[in-house]
Every structure is written in C-alpha cells, then in structure tokens.
Amino acid sequence: MAALSLLMVGINHRTAPLELRERLTLNEQARDEFYRVLAQHLGQTECILLSTCNRTEIYLSHPDQSQAPAGTDSLPDHHDDVQLLVKLLGQISNLDMDCLLPAIIVNEGEQAVAHLFRVACGLDSMVLGEAQILGQVKRAYEVAQQRKTVGAVLHVLFQRAIGTAKSARTDTGMARGRISVGSVAVDFARQIFERFDDKTVVAIGAGEVAKLTLRHLSTLQPARLLITNRSLSRANALLEQLALTPEKGEVRSFDQLEEMLLAADVVIASTSADQPLITPQQIKPLLRRRRHRPLVIIDLALPRNVDPAVHSLPDVYLYNLDDLQSVISETFQYREQQIKQCTEILNRSVVLCMHEFENRDIGQVIRALRQKLHALGYDEQKRTTRKIASANPQDIDRIIQEHSRRLINKILHLPLATLDRQNRLGSDDSTAEDYTRTLWQLFDLDDHKTKDHEIYSIKRKQGGKHIDVSVIPSKSDTPASSVDSG
Amino acid sequence: MPEFITSILLAILTALSLVASTVAAVRLRKDDTSGVLRRLQHALLGICVTGTGLLFVYRTIYVPPQVWQPLGSHVDGLLLIATLFAAAVLFVQRASVQGLTAFALPLLTILLAWSICASAWTYEPFKIESVWTKAHKAGVYLGSLFFCIAAAAGMMYLYIQRRLQRHQRPGPGQHLASLEATEQLIIRTTTLGFALLTFGLVCGLILVVDTPHTSLGPTWWLSPKVILAALVWLIYAIVMNVRFATAFRGTRAAWLSIVGVILIMAIFGVVNTLSDEDEDQPQFVDNKKIEVDAWRH
Structure with missing residues (x-):
C-alpha cells in the first residue's frame, strides 16, 4: 500500500509567543502571495493554508507521491518541502530563520491527520473546545478550493476533519458552554x-x-x-x-x-x-x-x-x-471528561480516515481497470457491429462467439502474459506465485467451481517452473487455444 | 462563672473562625472542584455565627440583669458587633457580593480575639447614666460594624483588582463579585457607618461638654482619643465622598476603608493603654475597675 504523502508545517500558540504569531498572521494579500509563490515552487502540489490568530499551518500533499507504487510503505521524504515552507514563511513575515525555526512544528502522514482533527475540534485551541476554529478551518479549505490547490488527499482530509469535529463537539457536549x-x-x-x-x-x-x-x-x-x-x-x-x-x-x-x-x-x-x-x-x-x-x-x-x-x-x-x-487551564480541568470522550472519537476517526486514504488507492486501481476494460469492450463492440452489418443471418451466432472469445482473450492477455513471463524469467518465483495466488483468490478459481461453471482453468504444473495458462472454452465453444491477443 | 464560660466559648469560636479563614484563603488560591472546602467553610462560618449569637443570648440570660445591658460592657459590645458582622456578611454575600466571607472571616477572627482580651480584662459594666452615653455607644459600635464590613469589602476589592490586573480569574475556587459591586458595598457601608459614627461622636461631644469632670480632663480636645476619633471621622468623611471626588474612588476608597478600621482599633488600643494612667474618673462610681472601651464611656 502506498504511504500517505501528507505534510503539515507551521507554528501555533504552544510553540510561538504572541509577538511571533503576530508576524506570521497572514492577511488576505499575504495569503495570495503565499499561494502564488508556493505554486511556482511546487507546481501541482495540494496545499491548504490555515492562518488564524493562534496558528499558521500549511498542509501539503504531493499527488505523485500519494500514488507511489505498492510496496513503498516508508513515508515520503519531505525534508525539502519543510525547508521551502519555512523559508517561505520567513520571507513573507520578514522573520529571521533563527527566530522562526525553534517554533516550527512538523507533522507527517497519520500525525498530520490527527493534528488537523484536533485543531478542527478545538482541542488544540488556546480556549479549549472553542467553536471559532472550526469556521476558520472551513474558510481555509474554501479559499484553497477557490485557488484550486485542493486535490484528492486534502479534500478527503478536510472534509473528514470538519465532519468529525462537528459530530464530536455535539456528541460530547463540547459545543455547549461559554468557551469561545x-x-x-x-x-x-x-x-x-x-x-x-x-x-x-x-x-x-x-x-x-x-x-x-x-x-x-x-x-x-x-x-x-x-x-x-x-x-x-x-x-x-x-x-x-x-x-x-x-x-x-x-x-x-x-x-x-x-x-x-x-x-x-x-x-x-x-x-x-x-x-x-x-x-x-x-x-x-x-x-x-x-x-x-x-x-x-x-x-x-x-x-x-x-x-x-x-x-x-x-x-x-x-x-x-x-x-x-x-x-x-481552568477550563481544561472542568472539561477533562469531555476531552477524553472527544479524543476517543477523534482517534477512531483518524483510523477511519487513514483507511479511506488506503482505499482511495484501491479505488483508483478499480477505476483505471474499469476504464481499460470498457475501452477494450468498446473496440470489440465496434468491430463486431461492423461484421454483423455485412454478415449473413446464419453467421450471427459465430460472430457473437468470436466476439466473446476475442474480448476475453484481450482482457486476459496482458495479466497472463506477465504471469507467464515472470514464471519463465525469475529464478525466484515468489512473484509469480504471488500473482498466481492472487488470481486464484480474485477469480475464485476453485477446482469444483471451475468444473461447475466451466469458464476458465489455470493449470499449474506442479514441481516445474513453467505455468501453462490456457483458456478452456465452454462446451459449445471451440477447443482450447493458447492465449493470444486476438 | 459566666465570665469563665464566656472566655472558653470565645476561645473556641475564635479558633473555629481562624480555621474558617484559612479554608477561605485556600479556596481563593486553589480550585475546589470537589466542593469539600466550600462546604467546610460554610459549616464553620455557620457555627461561628450561631455560636456568637448563642453566647450573646447566654450572657443576656445568665449575667445578672442589673449588671448586663446591651453594650453594657466592652466584651458584650464586641460580641454584639461580631454577631451582627457575621450575620450581615452572610446576608450581603447572598444578596449581591459573592465571596465576601473569605475577606470578612479574618476580621471576625480579630473581633473575637479582641473579645477574649476584653473578657479577660474587663467584665465590669459601663456606667451608663445618661441618654447621651447610650446614644454615643450605640452610634460608635454600630458605626464600627459597618466600617468592618466596608474594610472586608475593601480587602476584597484590592484582591480582585490585583488578580484582574495580572490577567487571572479572581478566586479559582469560588466565584467572587465584580469590582463594581464591591465598590458599591464599600460606599454604602461607609456612608451608613459614617452617619452612625458622626451621630455617636456628636453625642460624645455633648456628653463631654455637659459633664464638668470627665475622664478626659479639662483639655479634652487634646486627648489622643479625641484626636484619633477626629482623624477617623475625617478619613471616613473623605471615603464617603469618593463618589463625588473622582480621585478617591476604586482603589483609594478600598485602601481608606481598611485604614479607617485600623485607626478605630488603634484608638481602642491607645485609650486602653492610657486608661490606667488616667487619674480623674469622677463620673464613674464604685470601687470596681471600670471598663474602658474605645470610646471610654
């Protein structure tokens, strides 16, 4: 599964004194400038700037890194991004890096998700549980949307953060009381x-x-x-x-x-x-x-x-x-129970959100697969329609059977050819075995079912390296043939 | 025997009041989420108020009627002030100025401790012969009662103001009244106290002028008691006018109300100290040691 490419860089009331926060509070003009400069440096990177009186935080996600190939579980290296963002903040606020760096906080991946959830819920606010921050998070998200810097990752993240904060505040009673x-x-x-x-x-x-x-x-x-x-x-x-x-x-x-x-x-x-x-x-x-x-x-x-x-x-x-x-600090003691409940809700939501990010990768695969198969089907459909138009009525059945065979062969050509190649080339056949096992699982290729349904059979030569993959036609179909592209 | 019992009971009440003062002070500094300290403070205060009241009744019943009369001796006067003070503070706290008891309790402790001293020194009654003496005592004692409330409110005002200036919430363990309400209490009680004190002092003046041989002597206007009493009157005259003299409101009014009470105590101390040296006391009869209070009549 691909690691989530999400980075949060910023300062808040816990790390920076009022004087520093004052300098880093970005007005509309400074925000525009920030987005513009960031776009110059990072191109298509997703970005949302949350600037309030108590915090200035930047949420960043690289779409290319989010779609990293399977197997890259380690977090993406954000060192350059952090340096760039800190430098940018320093430039915009005319602050020396020495002043700025000790106050900077950096969160990545799941930590960044959890941080935003806490912020949106008001658990990270100076006045604990205050409602104002939720509106500010929404506003930051809307501004970024208008600037088209919100993509698949930050969209899901902020939507979930806002939704969770709303429900957590209502369910735990955080929304009640004088706490703004x-x-x-x-x-x-x-x-x-x-x-x-x-x-x-x-x-x-x-x-x-x-x-x-x-x-x-x-x-x-x-x-x-x-x-x-x-x-x-x-x-x-x-x-x-x-x-x-x-x-x-x-x-x-x-x-x-x-x-x-x-x-x-x-x-x-x-x-x-x-x-x-x-x-x-x-x-x-x-x-x-x-x-x-x-x-x-x-x-x-x-x-x-x-x-x-x-x-x-x-x-x-x-x-x-x-x-x-x-x-x-006084409010904190009075609201300890509410905070505990709220934190539990947020923790569950963070897990769900991370799960959603992971499923988002699977979703992308499914969408791409569907698109590809539909394209194949469309090509074959055009060819078959053309043939039927000029064919005799007694040939129609044959043309339809051919259509099915060609379509199935086209669909299976690339995966089965890849499987065959892996099996032939690799001295270590663990990849081929993985593929084989996946195919058995994905297509439910149980022996019993295969006989019953008479669709496909993948014969695997036990004890040998070679896997002969063949398509077994139905009783009414032509004899088995080796796979080709048709 | 009643004197011994009075002294013992006063000592117990003083100790309880001291404990209640300590609990109140802790509540001002520390959050009391469980409410244990609040309940303890209220219970102790209730015992003190009831105790002083019962002691006052006890003395009414058991001290021979020909000797005892309200404000007849200094210990009874102080006991009356303490009882009324505690009751008045409870009433004011419930009505408008929350948290006042925390600042009134130390003053109540001082009043009760003062009563122990007075009970040890002088159980003998005042020699009250004329209506001017009665009026003088009533005016001065009740005036002192209101000044005590004003001083407690003054202390509370200064505490709240200090917390607010430090950007802290006043009294984390209990809710305290606003500065405005506290200032109003200072002004009102001082005004009432001033009116009663003026009345008492005028009656005392008439008494001194009318009586040819007073304990204060022919140059009574130079005696420390009269000078200090005049000074206290002047301070309260300023304090009660703070609403109109804008320079003397808020903090200044609070400080002056405290200074005023300290001076009242000083007068008592001075007069008591000088009493044994004061040789001409022709108006007081009997061979008994005659009680000397702050106002010496």
Whole structure:
C-alpha cells in the first residue's frame, strides 16, 4: 500500500509567543502571495493554508507521491518541502530563520491527520473546545478550493476533519458552554462590571470575531453599542445582524474614536490593522475626563490593535489573546471528561480516515481497470457491429462467439502474459506465485467451481517452473487455444 | 462563672473562625472542584455565627440583669458587633457580593480575639447614666460594624483588582463579585457607618461638654482619643465622598476603608493603654475597675 504523502508545517500558540504569531498572521494579500509563490515552487502540489490568530499551518500533499507504487510503505521524504515552507514563511513575515525555526512544528502522514482533527475540534485551541476554529478551518479549505490547490488527499482530509469535529463537539457536549474567545473576554468584563444596562460598549472592527464577541455581550444588554469600522457598510451589516434598535446600537466613523473612548466602558478591538489603533498617549488624557471610570479593553486582534503599554494606565484593564491562557487551564480541568470522550472519537476517526486514504488507492486501481476494460469492450463492440452489418443471418451466432472469445482473450492477455513471463524469467518465483495466488483468490478459481461453471482453468504444473495458462472454452465453444491477443 | 464560660466559648469560636479563614484563603488560591472546602467553610462560618449569637443570648440570660445591658460592657459590645458582622456578611454575600466571607472571616477572627482580651480584662459594666452615653455607644459600635464590613469589602476589592490586573480569574475556587459591586458595598457601608459614627461622636461631644469632670480632663480636645476619633471621622468623611471626588474612588476608597478600621482599633488600643494612667474618673462610681472601651464611656 502506498504511504500517505501528507505534510503539515507551521507554528501555533504552544510553540510561538504572541509577538511571533503576530508576524506570521497572514492577511488576505499575504495569503495570495503565499499561494502564488508556493505554486511556482511546487507546481501541482495540494496545499491548504490555515492562518488564524493562534496558528499558521500549511498542509501539503504531493499527488505523485500519494500514488507511489505498492510496496513503498516508508513515508515520503519531505525534508525539502519543510525547508521551502519555512523559508517561505520567513520571507513573507520578514522573520529571521533563527527566530522562526525553534517554533516550527512538523507533522507527517497519520500525525498530520490527527493534528488537523484536533485543531478542527478545538482541542488544540488556546480556549479549549472553542467553536471559532472550526469556521476558520472551513474558510481555509474554501479559499484553497477557490485557488484550486485542493486535490484528492486534502479534500478527503478536510472534509473528514470538519465532519468529525462537528459530530464530536455535539456528541460530547463540547459545543455547549461559554468557551469561545469572545465569551471568555466577556467573562472578564463581567468580573469588573456588575451591570451593563448603564454601560457603553465600543466595537472597533466588524469582522467575525467582533460579531461573535458582541453576540455574547449583547446577552448582558448593554445600554449602548457603538460600532466603528473602516467599511461602514460592514459595520451597518453587523448592527443589523445583532438586531439592535437605533437607540441601542449606532455606527460611528473611525474619526470619532476619541469621543467613543470617552464614553466607552468596554472596548472590543478586532481589526486587521497592522499598527496599534489605541495607544497610551490617546488614553491618558481621557482618564480624568472619564472621571476614573474603569475601562475594559479586549484586544482580540492579531497583530494587536492596542498598545500593551495601555495596561499600565490606572483604571484600564487590557486583555489580549494570550491573557486567556490562564482561563484555558481552568477550563481544561472542568472539561477533562469531555476531552477524553472527544479524543476517543477523534482517534477512531483518524483510523477511519487513514483507511479511506488506503482505499482511495484501491479505488483508483478499480477505476483505471474499469476504464481499460470498457475501452477494450468498446473496440470489440465496434468491430463486431461492423461484421454483423455485412454478415449473413446464419453467421450471427459465430460472430457473437468470436466476439466473446476475442474480448476475453484481450482482457486476459496482458495479466497472463506477465504471469507467464515472470514464471519463465525469475529464478525466484515468489512473484509469480504471488500473482498466481492472487488470481486464484480474485477469480475464485476453485477446482469444483471451475468444473461447475466451466469458464476458465489455470493449470499449474506442479514441481516445474513453467505455468501453462490456457483458456478452456465452454462446451459449445471451440477447443482450447493458447492465449493470444486476438 | 459566666465570665469563665464566656472566655472558653470565645476561645473556641475564635479558633473555629481562624480555621474558617484559612479554608477561605485556600479556596481563593486553589480550585475546589470537589466542593469539600466550600462546604467546610460554610459549616464553620455557620457555627461561628450561631455560636456568637448563642453566647450573646447566654450572657443576656445568665449575667445578672442589673449588671448586663446591651453594650453594657466592652466584651458584650464586641460580641454584639461580631454577631451582627457575621450575620450581615452572610446576608450581603447572598444578596449581591459573592465571596465576601473569605475577606470578612479574618476580621471576625480579630473581633473575637479582641473579645477574649476584653473578657479577660474587663467584665465590669459601663456606667451608663445618661441618654447621651447610650446614644454615643450605640452610634460608635454600630458605626464600627459597618466600617468592618466596608474594610472586608475593601480587602476584597484590592484582591480582585490585583488578580484582574495580572490577567487571572479572581478566586479559582469560588466565584467572587465584580469590582463594581464591591465598590458599591464599600460606599454604602461607609456612608451608613459614617452617619452612625458622626451621630455617636456628636453625642460624645455633648456628653463631654455637659459633664464638668470627665475622664478626659479639662483639655479634652487634646486627648489622643479625641484626636484619633477626629482623624477617623475625617478619613471616613473623605471615603464617603469618593463618589463625588473622582480621585478617591476604586482603589483609594478600598485602601481608606481598611485604614479607617485600623485607626478605630488603634484608638481602642491607645485609650486602653492610657486608661490606667488616667487619674480623674469622677463620673464613674464604685470601687470596681471600670471598663474602658474605645470610646471610654
């Protein structure tokens, strides 16, 4: 059976600090560039890039290596691919290789499959069991599909990973509870404020992260929600999705940020801006004007939207993605049982998926065999039709018998000739014996059945090297003849 | 005999309160998934509240009526504060500020330990002659009760804030109230305590001015007790106005509520220390050793 050519190279929150992950978070433009450069270097290689705030992972599969001939059970050598991908990541993020290499993780074959399953299920997430990652995996798969970099291997892999993650989360109860990044952030806000019906929430950014967080926050019914975004239409769309009345929700221009910060009690920043949008210099003059009301800033963006120095200001509580780590460790204990069940489901699914990859090779063989036989049948059918058109009616039976004989001979010619050649040439006849045994098994060539059905017989000379392969015709057919191509 | 029993029971209650404080402190630092620590803490607190209450009733019944009266001696006053404090904390915790008992228990331990000392020193009743003395004592003792609650809330505020600033979830073993709720409790209890303290001090002032020969002497306004009492009043005056003076909210209010309680204890200590040296006590009759409390009336 051919070894699965699958490689995963990347970094995640376990191996790389926030500063490094920030640099490696690829925006749309960087993703395009990545796919383009990768296509230049690796041609038809299947590839999916998964880039989130907590991980940047590349899944790679070589179609030619996946169809390696039988008997090559060892894993394909991916050393060059790993080097290329690391180099590429370094170039795109302007990172020194010395910084990058210690954080790089590499998984191959079944390990890579298991890793993706864990990622999709949220078991590898910073906030354990979070649902957001599943959407991000789906999105990465869709983007790669649009770029036509998904082939037979990655298609099966990602489809199975997404499907398994969905069912595992539902079956084990992982889907229940407040465990997304947004919900944990909201829990921090609730630890500072007792009530929200007199509070103002400001959302900077109107993307998916902002939407999820605001959904959690809207259950607390804040007095006012102000949304600002580079694209006001997107901010308006988000406001509509949250179903807020004009008194409760409002879209503001980004120019009014200072005014919004003055009114805000909770700020949620989740834009894709490269530079910090909120700095200590901005906040400091506002503190007195805010009458020292506490200000909670939740920075869910990567690169960070808020300068970390803001946290040192009095009455300001800043939380970024890494700050959720402490909550995760607590969550881990509470969810231990669910994790155990989920891991069991994932392990079973990984085995099934690997089995599917193996069967995928058999499927390809079957498809190719069918195509070849159909082509042979079609050629013979054309010849027979032509003969019947110009033949006398009494010759029709003979023509049909000839058609059958020719077709069978054509089908069996190559395999039986190969078997014969192996038997004649090889001093070690183990291959010939293997072939013979396979044929006995595949065609169910039992002596008893052969007599009963009177189809074929393969006579094997016991004790000798030579195997005489002949086709035994039916009673009504012509005498036995040696195989030829017809 | 009642004094001996009181001392023994106070010692037991103090020990139980100390154990409950330790359990509460462990719960603040460690996750309590099994709930054993929570149950233990609640049981100990329940015993303490019930115990102090029963001891108070015991003293009501067994101490001769002509001697005992509420706030009649310092040990009874402290016992009353401890009972009301524990009950009030339980009520506040259930109503709005979860986790307050963890911070109130050390204070309860101090109050009970203080009661042991007071019971050992002075079982003799106060000489309460006028309505001003009664009003003064009631105002000051009940004011102190609210200040104790405010101080417990202040400690809780500082703890939660510190955890949040370190990006940690406050109290992994138990849910703690929000900063906002804790700050509101500080403000409310301080406001109530301040009103009662002001009332008590005004009554004390009237008492001193009206009485020609007080234990404080002719220059009573220079006595440490009066100066410290004025200082405490001033601190609470600031604290209770923190909502309007924006510079004194949150952390500052929490610190001031703690400092205020420490000063109240300091006044008691100073007054007790000076009591034996204070020679002119003409208004107190009998040859008994007259109990001296924080307010010395």
